[in-house]
Amino acid sequence: MRLPFFIILISSLLISSPLPARSWKKDEFRNCNQTPFCRRARxxxxxxxxxxATDVLISDGNLVAKLIDKNREDPATDLDPVKPLILTVSAYQDAILRLKIDEDQTLDPPKKRFEVPEVIIPEFEAKKLWLQKIVKEQIGGDSKPSSVVYLSDGYEAVLRHDPLEIYVREKSSGNRVLSMNSHGLFDFEQLRTKKEGEDWEEKFRGHTDTRPYGPQSISFDVSFYGSDFVYGIPEHATSLALKPTRGPGIDHSEPYRLFNLDVFEYIHDSPFGIYGSIPFMISHGKSRGTSGFFWLNAAEMQIDVLGAGWDADSGISFPSSGNRIDTFWMTEAGIVDTFFFVGPGPKDVLRQYTTVTGTPAMPQLFATAYHQCRWNYRDEEDVENVDAKxxxxxxxxxxxxLDIEHTDGKRYFTWDKALFPNPQEMQRKLAAKGRHMVTIVDPHIKRDDSYFLHEDATKLGYYVKDATGxxxxxxxxxxxxxxxxxxxxxIRSWWGERFSYLNYLGSTPSLYIWNDMNEPSVFNGPEVSMPRDALHVGGVEHRELHNAYGYYFHMATADGLIKRADEKDRPFVLSRAFxxxxxxxxxVWTGDNSADWDHLRVSIPMLLTLGLTGMTFSGADVGGFFGNPEAELLVRWYQLGAYYPFFRGHAHHDTKRRExxxxxxxxxxxxxxxxHVRYMLLPYFYTLFREANTSGTPILRPLWMEFPSDEETFSKxxxxMVGNSLLVQGIFTERAKHVSVYLPGEQSWYDVRTGATYTGxxxxxxxxxxxxxxxxQRAGTIIPRRDRFRRSSTQMTNDPFTLVIALNSSKAAEGELYIDDGKSFNFKQGAYIHRRFVFKDGKLTSSDARNSSxxxxxxxxxxxxxxxxxxGHAAGPKNALVEPENLKLEIELGPLQLHGxxxxxxxxxxKPGVLVTNDWTIKIL
Structure with missing residues (x-):
């Protein structure tokens, strides 16, 4: 959603004089030169x-060192000494390195710097390796020592003392994988007491940031070795492979910005940050494979990808060969809390990252099907008519x-009694067809003394405070x-209780929730958001946790729905910020896109990037939120959206109806x-959701994730790929007559409509x-489908399955099928079916793929x-034998027909009649 014109006008008057829409959008937000910490770092x-690094030792299973400034005078006489920083290196299972750098708390800094809580899952700490010893070595004839510690049987971590550098290398070859501060760009602005006459305030478009603790930014360089491209750090509407932002021929380019913002009609092909922020970057190259770097920090972040050979004004000289990519990371506040992931494969890096931050939740089955949305369906009659149509x-x-207009005066957890007088009955009618409803609940609460939610939050002191308290x-x-x-x-626990049936009157078990505007969006705030000097519990400034605000809101809402269901059913909550x-x-979804071909096209790299950074359950508004799509664009969007993990049609209330x-x-x-294609493929999608839930591997995958040695795929x-079996090519131009498709690998590919074969x-x-x-469909795979069409996914529960076997050159194929009750958490206790299908030597075998524990x-x-x-099977066989039933069936030979x-x-x-739960074999005779 976004501001109607009258609110834009009011907001503009509160900030400055109104500007034309396009310049308003551009000028509403800061660039790097208008952001002091970014300007200083660059x-x-x-x-x-x-x-x-000095005083290097092992303490509590970690390598610990002091970082001191070798150029400073005697701290006893220096008027403004740089205090030592504390560096901590920790090793974890699966070759994960964690590096933390913070101020020395024994030296009593003005405040404790913010560390982002409740992002790292508790299970991760149990995977810590307790370091036992440090090996000292001189590198390259340098007389100054380095400290080497164990990371895994194949990797070790190196701390170079002077000049300071931290890197991971392969034991066997000594080749580097990842490094920090190889170019000596590290900087850590320490908190200090303001001196007389100092002015720490920052002003932007009439807003003043008091900055009571002064400059506190951090910046450093990170290098990826054996790398051809880097990816990740969503959310940006740009290419999958990140483009250099500084380097030869790049003039006045902005860094990739990570700062959650409500951006009106965002433009494509831009490094500007929008609704979510994940400071996780993945590197991939043919020579070395894949690695990753993650910085757990919730303050504003800016990241440069540095072009090869750049040595112009900066004096930096980077390699012109493709064996290393250098990046520069800058943030306004917080600490260094970073993770190095060595891979070496793409799926290894995703497994390592989700070992730290958690794997994607397993959704309910209904949530993986098609969703119909609009701002707003007017009333209960409108809902009934749309459903009937x-x-x-x-x-x-x-x-x-239902969007915000369903509420009583935009008070969340309420209903407009004139438009929605019987909300429970409305929901029950949908539920009778196996359908569900979602209503919107945002973090801004109407300041109305007669509104129960505002009254409670005020009395309990549960609101964010301004700089004055x-x-x-x-x-x-x-x-x-x-x-x-x-x-x-x-407060999150209190918020979760708001979703109980007692508190959310009119809600039923088939009602789920949409969290919008949770960046947070503030129409009259700086950059349409909350002031950075606003205060949270414990005196934490908003600048320190801004990018995580929507995360905690999403968490509280999801936990509330779990409580509502007595922890029996899985929640469904859509969030814009992440x-x-x-x-x-x-x-999550990609926010307020537009009904144009460019936004259709950019949806794919945006969703691929989200998947690469853990957010596999994602989609884009089908048809575009703003504007009125022509029929051809809308059709092409549905055809592409049917393969999005989250498949929803949505539109602005000023657009024409587009059901x-x-x-x-x-x-x-x-x-x-x-x-129908989506519903047919629901068993395959649901199986992929379970794979993501157990391994972190995304549903939508860049081609190079499945074909990591095929250089042709690296920038496409x-x-x-949808899973490992389907390759989908979008059509992104109007009235296209032809489309070119690159099919990677050495195996064949089968057109899913006709079965026609194409070479890889x-x-x-x-x-x-x-x-x-x-x-x-990729040769060598088996895809499960359900081909009977029902009103909803929940009405397909007892339908039989179709298996599509695509044989490779060895006349073999394999695939999987996951089934559970589609709703509860019982799958965590083993209540699921997981079958493995293998076709080999003319036999199709079904076996149990469940984990023994x-x-x-x-x-x-x-x-x-x-x-x-x-x-891909030659004509000839006439019969098949089903065992152990000893049932003989005829084999039909004929064309595959899909889409006519x-x-x-x-x-x-x-009709082989075999149960999905059983072991069986079907032999081609």
Whole structure:
């Protein structure tokens, strides 16, 4: 959602004179030169760091050292001495290195610097390796020592004392993987007491930041070795492979900004930060593989990707070869709390990162299906009509959403009694068809003394405070608003209780929640957000935790829904703002996009980047939030959106209605078919959600994640993998006649519509068909489907499955199917089915893939396999034998038909009748 014109005008008057819309958007936000810490950090020269490591020892299983400034005078006589910093290196299982640098608390700094709580999962600390010894060595004939500690059997960590440098290297080769401060750009502005005459205030567009603790920024360089490209650090509407922001031929470029902001109609191909921030970067190259670097810090961050060969004004000389990529990280506050991930494969890095921050939550089945949303469905009659129209046009959907207009005067946890007089009955009618409802709940609370939520929050002191200690008063949808202080566990627990059926009157078990505007958005605040000197519990400044505010709000809401269900059912909460760890609490989306082809195209690198940084349950508003899409664009968006992990159509209230049946019979047919594709593939998607839940591997994957040695894939971001089996290529231009598709690897690929075969390692020019976008099944894989179409996913629970077997050159294939009750947490105690299918030597075998320590609970199903389709098998076999039933079946030979297209003949076995729960074999005779 975004500001209607009258609120924009009011907000502009409160800040300055109103400006035209485009310049208002540009000028509303700071650039690096307007951000003092960024400007200072970028002015540093290589080798400027004068810190050295001393007093290096093992303490409590960690390597600990003091960092002192070798260029300072005697601290006893120096008027402004640089106090020592404390460096701590810790090793963890799976070759994870953690490096922390903070002020020495024994020297009594003015305040304790903020460390972001409750992001690192408790299980991670149990994986700590207790370091036993330090090996001293001289490197390259340097007489100054380095300290080496164990990281794993294959890797070790090195602390170079003077000049200060920290890196991870391979034991066998001595080759570096990751390093920090190799160019001597490290800087740590220490907290100090203001001197007479000093002015620490910062001003921007009429706003004053009092900055009571003065400059406290941190910056350093990080180098990735054996790297061809770097990726990650969402959220930006730009390419998957991060572009250099400083270097030869790059003039006046901005760093990638990480600062959660409510950005109105964001533009594509920009390094500007928008709704979420994850300071996690992944490197990938053919020579070495994959590595990753994560900085746990919630303050504003700016990151430069430094171009090769750059030595112009800065004096920095970076290698022109492709064996290293250098980056420069800057933040306004906090501490150094960083993690080095050595890989060496893409999925290894994701496993290592989610070992620290947690794997994605397992969603309910309904949440993985299609969602219908608009700002706003007007009333109960509108809801009933929209629901009926989906049935009339044979279009399945699972969730209908209500935006802010459903409330009583934009008071959350209420209903407009004139428009929604019977909310429970409305929800029950949807639930009778297996459907659900989502309502919006935002963090700004209307300052109305008669509003129960404001009354309670005020009385309990649960609001964020302004710099003077009063409840912060900002402007958002309800007008004058205050914001719940989600940093406090006590307050989060109170917030969670608001979702009980007793407190949220009119809610039912089929109602779930949407957290919007939780960056937080403040219409009259600096950069449309909260002042940085606002105060949270414990005296924490908002600048220190800004990027994590939405994370804690998301956490509290999800926990509240779990409490509401007595911890039996999984929550569903969509959040616009996010931070590392948000994957544990629900879904996110890419915010207020626009109905244009550029935004359709950029949705793919944005979602791929989110997946690479843990946020696999993500999507973009299908059709674009702003504007009125032409029918062709809307159809293409549905065809692409059917493969998003989170699949939702959404639109601004000023746009024309755009439900799928409003664009003519042919376009309705095309959009229906796209949605049917999603429902057909729900078993495959749900299996991939479980894979993400256990390993951190995303659902949408860049091609190089599955083909890490294929250099052709490294910078491609118009095509993507869905799991390891499907490759999808979007169509991103109007009236396209042809589309080029690169199919990686050496194996064949099968057109999912026709079964036609295409060779790997080649680019294929294909007709751009109106019926669908190109999608291919990888040879050697088996995909489970459900081909019977129902009103909703919950009505498909007992339907049989189809297995599509795509044979490779060895006439083999394999795949998996995961099933549980689709709702509860019982899967954590072993109540699930996990089958592994293998086709080899003319036999299809089903076996149990459950972990031996899955738990005591069991889950059973009477579902069967009703059809088996075999792609790539020569004609000839007439029969199949099902064992142990000893049942003989005929094999059909005929074309595969999907979307009305037909191709070469394929083998089909109908009604083998085998249960998905059982072990069995089907042999081709």
């Amino acid at each position: 002015a540093r020269k290589p080798g400027a760091c004068s810190l050295i 989906f049935d009339e046009h044979d279009i399945p959907y699972d969730v209908l959403w 009063k409840d912060y008063d900002g402007w958002c949808w309800p007008g004058s608003s205050s914001y719940i202080d989600m940093l406090s566990p006590e 931070f590392p760890g948000s994957q544990r609490y629900g879904a 799928p049946w409003l664009f003519g019979e042919r376009n309705t047919e095309l959009m229906r078919e796209a949605i 971001d118009e095509a993507f 390692g080649s680019t294929h020019k294909l007709d751009a068909l109106e019926e669908s976008i190109p999608a291919f 899955s738990g005591k609970l069991m889950f059973n199903s009477d579902c069967t396999i009703e059809r088996i389709i075999i792609l 297209r037909s191709g070469p003949a394929v083998l089909t076995i109908r």
